[in-house]
Amino acid sequence: MWKNRILYLLSLTSAFAFHCFFSGWFSEYLLLFLLVLPVFSLLLSLPAMCTMRLSATGPSEAALGAETSVVLWTSCRLPQPRCRFCLTVQNPLTELFLRRKFRPDSLRIAVPLPTEHCGTLHCAVTKGRVYDYLGLFRLPRRWTCSLSCRVLPCAIALEDVPSLQALQPLGFFPKAGGGVSEYHELREYLPGDNLRQIHWKLTAKLDVPIVREPQIPAFPKLVVSLDFSVPALEIDRIMGQTIYLSQYLLEHHIPHCVCWVSGTTPREQWVERPEDITSLIHAMAASEKARFSNESNSQTRIEEGGISYDFR
Secondary structure, three states: HHHHHHHHHHHHHHHHHHHHHHHHHHHHHHHHHHHHHHHHHHHHHHOOOOOOOEEEEEEOOEEEEOOEEEEEEOOOOOOOOOOOOOOOOEEOOOOEEEHHHHHHHHOEEEEEEOOOOOOOEEEEEEEEEOOOOOOOOEEEEEOOOOOEEEEOOOOOOOOOOOOOOOOOOOOEEOOOOOOOOOOHHHHHEOOOOOOOHHHHHHHHOOOOOOOEEEEEEEEEOOEEEEEOOOOOHHHHHHHHHHHHHHHHHHHOOOOOOEEEEEEOEEEEEEEHHHHHHHHHHHHHHHHOOOOOOOOOOOOOOOEEEEEEEEOO
């Protein structure tokens, strides 16, 4: 705080000039008081400067474009001194880096987070400094204050849903728990079968109880390849369309694997159940921007602007 230091030097200069032209006792005490005041302020402020703490809280998740913020607050058992610090926000997926300096006047401040793009926002406090009560001396502090907030994408509908005609079932297997299915297998009735599954017309024709057993087709492996080396706006669209595509494939009972490159590390996430989509969303949001385009050989490929579907 240079302003406080300049004011103190002006006051000290004025007291010295006053002492030169006025030799009374008051000028001596005034000059002595100004000379001792910084030392007294430092000794009085030092316990508070050493025990002052800075904490941060914020949401661990946020929707894309939602208004959210990280809350920073200071705590001190003694009268709180002035402080300064820098808050850095990084998003490895979009290569975002922000640095803001704060000189809080209150014990609690809310800092808005940039949620216009998907990814993980890593917030950390750096270059902390605490000043004495007069603002003449400063003490560097290293507060281990950090948190992460994942900005999650929303599903975006595909204009042209990929055709699944190339996916021919390799076989069928019974559906666990029965229920409704587009595929059935006819067989003779066994004790314990659900009476609702009886095929009455065929039973009357053959004079033998026949039931329809629900079947689920077994499709070949489907690989969805993503490219995270594109700009941030394209990454948001790719992630949203991937969520929509995974939901579409699961509705047709097609498990699949989503592959991408995080930094220089290949990543993959299998989606076989609806709850796996949540794991996929978190895994994509925790990724880094790819340093090279993710290319793979496939037998059949349908390009969809950043998303490719590999039928293997």
